[in-house]
Amino acid sequence: MTTFVDRVELHVAAGNGGHGCASVHREKFKPLGGPDGGNGGRGGDVTLVVDQSVTTLLEYHHSPHRKATNGKPGEGGNRSGKDGMDLVLPVPDGTVILDRKGNVLADLVGEGTTYVAAQGGRGGLGNAALASARRKAPGFALLGEPGQAQDIVLELKTVADVALVGYPSAGKSSLISVLSAARPKIADYPFTTLVPNLGVVTAGATVYTIADVPGLIPGASQGKGLGLEFLRHVERCSVLVHVLDTATLESERDPLSDLDAIEAELKEYGGLDDRPRVVVLNKVDIPDGQDLADIIRPELESRGYRIFEVSAISRLGLKELSFALADIVSQARAAKPKEEATRIVIRPKAVDDAGFTVTLEEDGIYRVRGEKPERWVRQTDFNNDEAVGYLADRLNRLGVEDQLMKAGARAGDGVAIGSEEDAVVFDWEPSMSAGAEMLGRRGEDHRFEEPRPAAQRRRDRDAERDEASQEYEGFNPFG
Incomplete structure (x- = not known):
């Protein structure tokens, strides 16, 4: 059974916003109570948060589909709908979030770090919120927006200061078991370790973490063995420790060729050239192991490596190694730039930014894209x-019709608002300045107005009827 998972594909969906309510207040002896439809509730967000108690992505391997709750619709009596509950997903420290194309969306390091993977939809406004001096009795409400949905990839990169690398059975698991309280599986056959092991080492006043990275053999960076699965776990380390087996029983292998092979894979993987290297000659408690260590030591020193001879069984040289690694880790931490206080970056919009774009596509359709119109x-x-008339008014005030005319659109041309998947398409008729007003001034109820003389009311009504009848022909509700 799988117990450690460091890469999963997660399907997240935020909650939909609740619809607004179109309602008119009704009460005895109050025939003109007015609109009282409440707003819809906001849909819940899907948020990833770093939790130190979580060490694997196993939970999402078994349940990859996650959805937040929807907002509730508004109700009459100015009662707003309840907001949907946010869905908080705990992830291990060091989780990287990518999209389906491999682009990094976020790198979550540090307890409590959060990332909103899917944002809940806005609740629709009720007709009470849409009422104004000109539109006293709206007979409609706005719909709630659908929540965002996307497929993301979670990759866990172990947050460790020291990474132990080397051939299978080189003694990495034994070494981490005596340097820390970690208790990995140890056996005398290759690929005993199938998951990265993490331990905490205390050396004087310095406390650091050490990771055993399994499965590195020639070809690991191309997917051979287990290397490609776990090479990502060395990316965050401050120092790389090559663990070389000086008592290997394989005649075709020797510590120097093992070192060259692992270095070639690290170079092929990339991004690790600046990490300091330390060489650990393991199993020197065996007579043949000590003899081989004495033979290869001059060659390693000529290459500039810092060398430690150790034995996990007799614990020879472990104290010197742990304090040397603590010194390197301390220097690496001191060299890192100090974290600055959180800054709020304000990026004002350009003066000429209309908030939308109008483009002519190859099929002759004028496509309108922008946050507000969509x-x-x-x-x-x-x-x-x-x-629909209210939408026409809003688009006209935003300047969509003016931009269509500047782009060369003519009467009868196709106009699409939104992306290809969910666009609204209509034939454009540039004949109106305000769609809702031309359809009898929708949303107005003269009973809410101040009393006017009967003759004045008749003249105003006749004028509005004549104006509407003259311009109604060819009306396009999208203005």
Whole structure:
């Protein structure tokens, strides 16, 4: 059974926003109570947060689909819908979040670090919130926005100061077991260690972590053995420790060729050239091991390596090794730039930024893209003419019609708002300045206005009827 997972594909979906409510207050002796529809609740977010008690991505390997709850719709009586609950997913320290194409979205290091993987949809406004001096009785409400959904990849990169690398059965697991309280599986056959082991070492006043990276053999960077699965765990280390077996029984191997092979794989993997190297000659308690260590030591010193002869069984040389690694780790920590206080970066929009774009595509369709127009389309109930007219007003005020004219659009040309997957397409008719107003001034109820003389009311009503009848022909609700 799988007990350690360091890479999973996760499908996350935030909650949808609740729809706004279109309601009119009804109460005895109050016939003109006015609109009282409440707003919809916000959909819940999906958030990843670093939790030190979590050490593997196993939970998401078994349950890769995660969804937050939806917001509740608004109700009459100015009652807003309840917000959806956020879904918080704990991940190990050192988790990297990527999209399906391999682009890094976030690198979560440090307890409590968070990343919003999917944002909940906004709740729709009720007709009470849409009421204004001009639109006193809206007969519509806005729909809630759908929550974001995406597929992400989680990769765990062990957060360790020291990484032990070397051939299988070189003694890495034995070494980490005597340097720390970690108790990995130890046996006399290759690939005993199938997952990275992590231990904590205390050397004087310095406390550091040490990781045993398994499965490195020639070809590891191309996927041979277990190397490709676990090479990522050496990326965050401050120092690389080559553990060389001086008592190997394989005639075709020797410590120097083992070192060259592992270094070639690390170079092929990339990004580790700046890490200091230390060479540990292990198993020198065996007579043949000590003899081989004496033979190869001058060659290693000529290459500039710092060398330690140790024995995990007799614990020879372990104290010197642990304090030497502590000194290197301390120097690496001191060299790192100090973390600055959190800064708020303000990026104002350009003066000429209209908030949307209009482009002519190869098929002759004019496509409108932008956060506001796309959001307004998602929030519009196209079964309600008044809501469509309200959308037309908003698009016109934003300047969409002016930009379409500048782009060369003519009457009857196709216009699409949004991406290809969920676009709203219509034939453009540049004949109106305000769609909702031309359809009888939708959303207005003259009973809410101040009393006017009967003759004045008749003249205003006749003027509005004549104006609407003249411009209604060819009306396009998208303005």
